[in-house]
Amino acid sequence: MTFGLLVLHLGGFVMPALAMALFMPWAGRWVLGTNARPMRRRMLVHAVSGLLVLVAGLWLHDQDGKMSTYIALVLVAATLEWVMQRGWTSK
Template sequence: MDANVFFWHLLNFLAPAAFLAVTLGLGAWALRIPRRLPLWTGIGLNFVLGSIVLGAGLALTGSDGKLTTYGALVLVMGSFQWLLRRNTGAA
């Protein structure tokens, strides 16, 4: 596999994490949910966390694109986004 093919494989492998990180970050911003971190820091951390989940899913299942991996990706990144909320004292 040459460098060009590897680049496109890697880009497609990380695309779900990037899409979900941006969607969660901009969604929280649009809904004006108070956050502990700036917008782009939260998006970056979500992307790194999502990439780790995708890599773990690839290592555990032996192939990428498994539904369990995507389910874990949504669960972990959604939970992390919830943790990024600033405690405002409201329920």
């Protein structure tokens, strides 16, 4: 495997976590309203947790791209956004 292919594979592996990290704070703001927590901090939390979910899915299934891993990624991101937005106190 060449270096370029390795970069493409790693980029494809982390792209779902980074996409969720980019869009979840905006979706949380749209659904739950504004929050005092900074947007960049929430994006960083989503990126790190998403990467951990993808690595755990790779470790558990011995391959990446399983739907159960992506479902776990969405559930973890939504739950984290709800917690960071303090969704239980929303109107």
